[in-house]
Amino acid sequence: MRIKKGDLVNIIAGKDKGKSGKVMKVYPVRHRVSIEGINVYKKHVRPRRQGEKGEVIEVTRSLQRSNVMLVCSSCSKPVRVGYKREGKKPIRYCKKCNATF
Template sequence: MRIKKGDSVVVIAGKDKGKKGKVLQVIPKNNKVIVEGVNIITKHQKPTGQNQQGGIIKREAAIDASNVMYFEKKADQGVRIGFKFLENGDKVRVSKKTGEVID
């Protein structure tokens, strides 16, 4: 996947369009990501165990990876990501807008 855990992303489609956040989890099997502060759902949770509290909990739900774009601070907008091989054979992610290596 082009998006990794810890990346800053901007939502480009859906009810949270325009929101920015950090990727908390990547689910490559379903091509989904969980972004901090985006796609908040209300979950009714039963108490489990002796010390666990039940009740209504707000948490982030998964959003499709195609609906987010890597956010580059230098360009101050979402950018597309490509791949490039370095001379030593390493494969790195590259910003399509600026051409800079991301990681």
């Protein structure tokens, strides 16, 4: 998974295409990410108990990893991310400007 929590990403598909936001959560096994303020849907909740009202709540749904692109912190463009090794530690880098992050 080349996207981490806290990354700024650009949405390249779906209803919020073109927008960008901060990654709130990553689901590595499911290859999905949740982004702040992106893919927000309204959900209607039925009243559970008597006297309680049904309400409309907003839920942020996760997106498939392939529908987002990382925004490079040095060239501030949506970029593809590569990995290279520095010693034993794998380091992410921008395929456009080669900056590491």
